[in-house]
Amino acid sequence: MTREQFPQNALSPEDRAELVAQLTACVAPARVLTDDDALQTWGRDWTRFHDPAPLAIVFPKAVEQVQAVVRFAREHTVGLVPSGGRTGLSAGAVAVRGEIVVSFDHMNTISDFNAVDRTVVCGPGVVTEQLQQFAEDQGLYYPVDFASSGSSHVGGNIATNAGGIKVIRYGMTRDWVAGLKVVTGTGELLEFNKGLLKNNTGYDLQQLFIGGEGTLGFIVEATMRLTRPPRDLTVLLLGVPEMDDVMKVLDTFQNSIDLTAFEFFSEKALAKVVEHAGVQRPFETETAFYAMLEFECLNESIADQAMQLFEQCVENGWVIDGVMSQNQAQLANLWRCREDISETISRWTPYKNDISVVVSKVPAFLTEIDTVVSREYPDFEIIWFGHIGDGNLHLNILKPETLPREEFLSRCNKVSRWVFEIVQQYGGSVSAEHGVGLLKKDYLTYTRSIAEIELMKGVKKVFDPDGVMNPGKIFDL
């Protein structure tokens, strides 16, 4: 997909107006916005590397209107960009080429809750937190959770296969999709799986749309699974001097207790939240790394077992201090040590990488990246944190105060190449949970082979023969 294929941003004002008028008639009664504010707001996500330049924003309320806008796009050779909560971190929902943005803000109904099946039907525009709250109101639980839950949409979560802080126990968004309705690039409505738990009838096409970033079609309805809520969650925060030992701690606990989270962060990260977010240091001892475990403390014997495992880790010299939450207030406070990192470091304009390797390789991988970045960029401060139980690390490089933003970015892009070469060497992923979008497109070959990318393009052509669905995302055609 080249820029020239979708030249709507090169149209004369009259032709643009005519095109928008036709669009408006075609998708009526769906709302269409073309004012600058709207184009700026709905034309991008949380990334700030591209200037939004959409043709118009459409707000369908019904599946038929989504189908109408796809048919319009094919007929007029206009690209379409799906837009959810606009919290993406890879520019997957950014419109830079005169595309029509299809916002799902108005398709946000929750319906058809079934207590026996523990499923609920969501419009793509349902906010993650709205689904979490709905589940709670039914005495159930929707476990996919992350910083942007208050804004992100279920449709966007699915299109990017969102992860978050509970993956070690509950998996990714993929694991909670029981059925999908999608509109493909031909305007066809497909209904996948219908909420079934077992259905081995040919290719599981639904899986392509999960994490497909809207490039094959748009999600117009999702049947999501819920589960029983966790009970008596308890957090254990441990000071671990050596990265290698973080993995031994994980292994020790995982063999005995079903963990709901296993997170980690560095002393540098903790120091920032203690200094700037008013978070209380969990214990006096400073260690290079901290491991944070969460589990359901269903009864005394699990609590005893956790204490025994903790002591075992101390005896082995892996852990030198630690604290266990005794109530929900302490649990919340301990979580802040981890959850406040991202917001706290945002003042240093961090350059973020969301990378993963298999869990056993994390220590060597982290050390190697640390070494390379420290050697090549001694003036950069690196903040590590992440979902280490899943092998998912967030590498944050803080901008030195005196370094101009542009120069920082250009140097970080060079860092990225170094980092991604190490990722490739370790068989890792250049995007563990943020997707590819526009931002990671140039780095895709570090994780996926040329042959795989060619096959992806082939698959795209099957579902979107004219290339109108979120063009230029993941790969160029």
Added chain:
Amino acid sequence: MTREQFPQNALSPEDRAELVAQLTACVAPARVLTDDDALQTWGRDWTRFHDPAPLAIVFPKAVEQVQAVVRFAREHTVGLVPSGGRTGLSAGAVAVRGEIVVSFDHMNTISDFNAVDRTVVCGPGVVTEQLQQFAEDQGLYYPVDFASSGSSHVGGNIATNAGGIKVIRYGMTRDWVAGLKVVTGTGELLEFNKGLLKNNTGYDLQQLFIGGEGTLGFIVEATMRLTRPPRDLTVLLLGVPEMDDVMKVLDTFQNSIDLTAFEFFSEKALAKVVEHAGVQRPFETETAFYAMLEFECLNESIADQAMQLFEQCVENGWVIDGVMSQNQAQLANLWRCREDISETISRWTPYKNDISVVVSKVPAFLTEIDTVVSREYPDFEIIWFGHIGDGNLHLNILKPETLPREEFLSRCNKVSRWVFEIVQQYGGSVSAEHGVGLLKKDYLTYTRSIAEIELMKGVKKVFDPDGVMNPGKIFDL
């Protein structure tokens, strides 16, 4: 794919011999068999509805030999049929058109076990039980389990996304695949996902090969996940007069206890195993249905809770009798009530259907099918059992002793149409866990739309442009 495209079974004996000689040279040193016994043995699976007619059986030992046979197939326009443990129930691994059967019997090595990642690398020919045993030897657990675990292969499990008796807790085979190496229809070797837990870099192509029945390519290596073994498994077997109440029992227990299994069977099924398999009736009271729950009884409080829930079910009138296993011997005996059904009824040449609906619809669905079959075929005895916690029912129709086999089959095929119409009406699946193969191909439209099937064909062409990979399975091109 029509029969005429792969006319190797119409070749003259000389031409066949020449083709086999070329094949043998091409895949050397892999073994090639063409004797009648071999063709009969490796030319089919557990189904007995087709006469095997392969050209030859190839036993590759290495990935390169698989690639060589694919290139040979393309060049000579011969179909290839993958062959694992040959335990399939949908004729997915049957060669009826002069295809070359690629048996993975010699690619059965387990390697690269990693205790931290809890992953292990399997050749496609590793027997399921071999993997289960390997896991056990490491103090871990491979949870996908079913009647054919002693013969079925890991590659076949993946290609058919095998389910079994622990799906309610552990999911399908899909959930245990951490990475795949496949050879596509162009002979290209692809390596998917490399064991990563989180990897959002474009379409998850691996998912297409899971349950793809070898029609897109052949699995030549799989990285499988293991987990901690279940502890202190306990079974509760309950007598439930009304089908509706089986679902209420499920709901009651599921809200409080994490179940590892929730199976069901009818009194007719139990009567057969009591009479013919020497299984002891679990309690005196006869009820129309039985629900069988399994869970980890990790401590006294869970045991108490299970008893309370049981009493609650009795008070509500849902359950009228029940028994809880007190030790492993009792657990094994109670499981026999469920596990011996399939073998016991095999003497009646049962006509099997493997269907599913969402769990909440099971009672109405089962009643409707029961009514239709009893009305239209009053002389047929119906045995119900299945994984009801997943909405997966096995409908078995027993052949009346005096009815000739051919007539029984032809009448059953008529029953199937009735059944599948009800399946479609309920939004269910015509193949919950057995796959499509040749056997369910004609019924695929009861679960998948024409549009979906067309898209599947499009996807097939991307991975297998010449249509040599397991031709004629799932759909005809």
